[in-house]
Amino acid sequence: MNAAPVILADGLTRRFGDFVAVRDVSFEVPRGSIFGLLGPNGSGKSTIIRMLCGVLRASAGRATVLGVDVGQDPERVKHRIGYMSQQFSLYPDLTASENLSFYGRIYGLDPERRRDREQAVTDLTQLAPFRERLAGHLSGGWKQRLALACALIHEPEILFLDEPTAGIDPVARRELWDLLFELAAGGVTLLVTTHYMDEAERCSHVGYLYLSRLAAVGTLEEMRNWPGVTPTGTRRIELTCRAPTEALARARRDERVVEVTLFGTALHLLVHEGVADEAVRAALAPGDASAATRSITATLEDVFVGLSRAEREAGHE
Amino acid sequence: MSGFLAVLLKEFAHIRRDRSTIVFVLIIPALQLMIFGYAIDVTIENIPLVVYDLDGRSDSRRLTEALVNSGTFRIEDRVQDAEAFRRALTSGKAKAGVLIPADYSERLLHGEQAHLQVLIDGSDSQVATTALNTVNLLVNQFAVERARGIAMQRNMAPARDDVGDPVLAIEVRSRLLYNPSLESARFFVPGLVAIILQLVLLFLTSFSIVRELEMGTLEQLFVTPVSRGGLLFGKLTPYALLAFLELMIVLTVMTTIFAVPINGSIPLLLGLSALFIVTVLGLGLLISTLATSQLQSMQFSFLVMLPSVLLSGFMFPRAEMPLPIYLISMVLPVTYFLEILRGIILRGADLIDLIPHVIGLSVICLIILTLSLTRFRKQVA
Numbered sequence: 001m002n003a004a005p006v007i008l009a010d011g012l013t014r015r016f017g018d019f020v021a022v023r024d025v026s027f028e029v030p031r032g033s034i035f036g037l038l039g040p041n042g043s044g045k046s047t048i049i050r051m052l053c054g055v056l057r058a059s060a061g062r063a064t065v066l067g068v069d070v071g072q073d074p075e076r077v078k079h080r081i082g083y084m085s086q087q088f089s090l091y092p093d094l095t096a097s098e099n100l101s102f103y104g105r106i107y108g109l110d111p112e113r114r115r116d117r118e119q120a121v122t123d124l125t126q127l128a129p130f131r132e133r134l135a136g137h138l139s140g141g142w143k144q145r146l147a148l149a150c151a152l153i154h155e156p157e158i159l160f161l162d163e164p165t166a167g168i169d170p171v172a173r174r175e176l177w178d179l180l181f182e183l184a185a186g187g188v189t190l191l192v193t194t195h196y197m198d199e200a201e202r203c204s205h206v207g208y209l210y211l212s213r214l215a216a217v218g219t220l221e222e223m224r225n226w227p228g229v230t231p232t233g234t235r236r237i238e239l240t241c242r243a244p245t246e247a248l249a250r251a252r253r254d255e256r257v258v259e260v261t262l263f264g265t266a267l268h269l270l271v272h273e274g275v276a277d278e279a280v281r282a283a284l285a286p287g288d289a290s291a292a293t294r295s296i297t298a299t300l301e302d303v304f305v306g307l308s309r310a311e312r313e314a315g316h317e
Numbered sequence: 318m319s320g321f322l323a324v325l326l327k328e329f330a331h332i333r334r335d336r337s338t339i340v341f342v343l344i345i346p347a348l349q350l351m352i353f354g355y356a357i358d359v360t361i362e363n364i365p366l367v368v369y370d371l372d373g374r375s376d377s378r379r380l381t382e383a384l385v386n387s388g389t390f391r392i393e394d395r396v397q398d399a400e401a402f403r404r405a406l407t408s409g410k411a412k413a414g415v416l417i418p419a420d421y422s423e424r425l426l427h428g429e430q431a432h433l434q435v436l437i438d439g440s441d442s443q444v445a446t447t448a449l450n451t452v453n454l455l456v457n458q459f460a461v462e463r464a465r466g467i468a469m470q471r472n473m474a475p476a477r478d479d480v481g482d483p484v485l486a487i488e489v490r491s492r493l494l495y496n497p498s499l500e501s502a503r504f505f506v507p508g509l510v511a512i513i514l515q516l517v518l519l520f521l522t523s524f525s526i527v528r529e530l531e532m533g534t535l536e537q538l539f540v541t542p543v544s545r546g547g548l549l550f551g552k553l554t555p556y557a558l559l560a561f562l563e564l565m566i567v568l569t570v571m572t573t574i575f576a577v578p579i580n581g582s583i584p585l586l587l588g589l590s591a592l593f594i595v596t597v598l599g600l601g602l603l604i605s606t607l608a609t610s611q612l613q614s615m616q617f618s619f620l621v622m623l624p625s626v627l628l629s630g631f632m633f634p635r636a637e638m639p640l641p642i643y644l645i646s647m648v649l650p651v652t653y654f655l656e657i658l659r660g661i662i663l664r665g666a667d668l669i670d671l672i673p674h675v676i677g678l679s680v681i682c683l684i685i686l687t688l689s690l691t692r693f694r695k696q697v698a
Contacts (some may be wrong), residue, residue: 055536055540060513074695088533089537104322105326106538108542
């Protein structure tokens with residue numbers, strides 16, 4: 001990594017009573033990157049973000065954001081970071097522009113600069129037609145845009161987004177990501193949590209959380225080439241056939257198949273190296289002349305499935 | 318105090334949008350005061366009385382008339398036999414019964430002691446006490462009158478007044494201060510002002526913070542550089558102003574509709590009310606640091622309200638309370654504010670008269686504020 005990291009987590013741990021929500025998590029986020037924290041629900045993503053934003057104390061470990069230890073002195077970094085939480089957390093009984101002005105004042109912007117910034121974030125998020133509408137009356141996608149606009153009012157250097165696209169439609173989701181790319185291009189560092197695989201593919205860096213533990217972290221390239229994804233002695237093939245769900249059931253019973261995932265009408269299989277394509281077709285799609293196989297490389301999803309398997313086998317459960 | 322103005326303006330915007338807050342603060346309390354002010358009337362009048370008059374001559378009639386004229390009793394029934402007399406009491410139709418024996422007038426005439434039987438239903442102790450006192454007093458007066466008449470006939474007396482008429486040896490000259498007509502509204506309405514003010518304020522402040530916790534907006538605020546003081550004072554100041562407005566309204570209702578005048582200094586009353594308002598705001602804040610949902614904050618508020626009504630001296634005199642209960646009453650802000658309100662409004666007390674209560678309220682205020690401010694952190698969970 002060429003620049004000093006803007007976020008540094010070192011052995012971050014958070015316990016709630018007996019439950020360990022985050023266990024010994026360490027990673028670095030370089031300036032200007034889009035860092036995706038991926039993991040199933042309840043894997044500790046939001047807890048990590050809360051600790052990095054200084055609103056939740058770590059039980060152990062340390063987090064440094066923009067050179068400030070957020071466990072020690074969270075207030076020193078708050079005017080330089082923005083946060084968009086998982087649930088919509090603006091005031092539904094205030095209009096979009098009242099919400100914006102409120103956050104502008106909270107960050108202590110003087111009136112002139114506040115007007116400039118309100119204009120800038122309204123332009124960026126294209127909120128202008130909805131300025132006078134009550135925030136509670138906006139649709140899901142526009143709510144998220146308003147939340148983003150509020151989080152950006154003070155030009156933060158780092159923006160934390162906790163599942164920003166949860167519950168909004170695919171078009172709004174894509175548009176929101178276009179906005180995020182625009183921000184990243186402008187030099188803002190983004191830390192995004194998600195459980196959508198395709199969103200992870202848009203990040204420059206990815207960390208994968210599994211059962212409160214950071215199973216793997218690296219650039220997207222490094223993750224794709226994770227050696228554990230296709231263990232030695234195995235290979236990946238794709239099978240297309242007429243009855244993929246039946247083939248899936250057979251594959252699960254076949255001990256030559258290490259791993260199988262259904263992708264639409266095709267199966268992605270991880271099989272022992274010695275098993276020939278013909279044998280796979282004959283075993284999983286018997287009597288289907290249209291069945292076809294081809295060799296494939298691992299997708300990011302395969303990587304995460306592999307990582308979860310490796311974690312399970314390592315006995316962390 | 319960074320962010321104070323931002324939060325203040327926002328909170329006013331909420332209040333402006335939410336009509337129910339205005340209604341809750343400004344209209345409901347006035348209505349409550351009127352309803353409760355009329356409902357809570359502890360003057361006991363018109364106790365149903367059953368009369369079993371075996372004598373039936375003018376002396377016995379004069380006695381029953383006197384009982385009715387006292388206002389304490391009304392004649393529920395006149396019965397002619399012992400069974401009906403008993404039945405009237407056991408059925409609960411009458412709460413008191415007077416049995417005048419057949420020889421009542423004769424014995425009086427012959428200078429012998431006449432006997433009167435009075436039965437009182439003791440189930441409601443307050444009614445029973447009032448009935449007993451009234452009968453004793455009246456009959457005593459009758460007896461004294463009679464004694465005076467006889468003394469005059471024989472030209473002897475225990476004492477004489479300036480013109481030489483015989484009088485009682487000792488005369489009590491009592492004067493009822495502050496509430497000469499003994500209206501219970503005088504006593505209860507100032508107390509109600511305190512109770513209603515606390516009720517509204519406690520719910521409003523604890524709700525306004527817990528609502529933000531529930532909506533997630535509080536967490537969002539924690540990530541901003543807003544200071545603790547700016548956030549809290551910005552949120553509480555509008556409610557303090559509303560509370561003051563509410564106080565003005567209920568005091569106006571008190572002086573006009575209930576005709577309870579403020580005998581003491583109004584600036585002193587308002588100043589000490591401000592101290593009480595700040596204390597209750599602190600209490601609301603303390604509740605909001607303990608509660609995680611609006612339902613919980615409501616339960617906590619009731620936990621404060623119930624003793625405030627029952628133990629503060631609003632309903633029952635504190636002097637009668639057993640020590641542990643008395644100690645509980647000492648940590649309730651309402652206890653002190655009640656004394657202050659009644660003192661200034663009814664007795665025209667000044668600051669010097671009220672010093673113990675002012676000190677008590679100040680100490681409670683300081684403790685509550687310190688406790689709630691240290692508990693309130695810009696942290697989740």
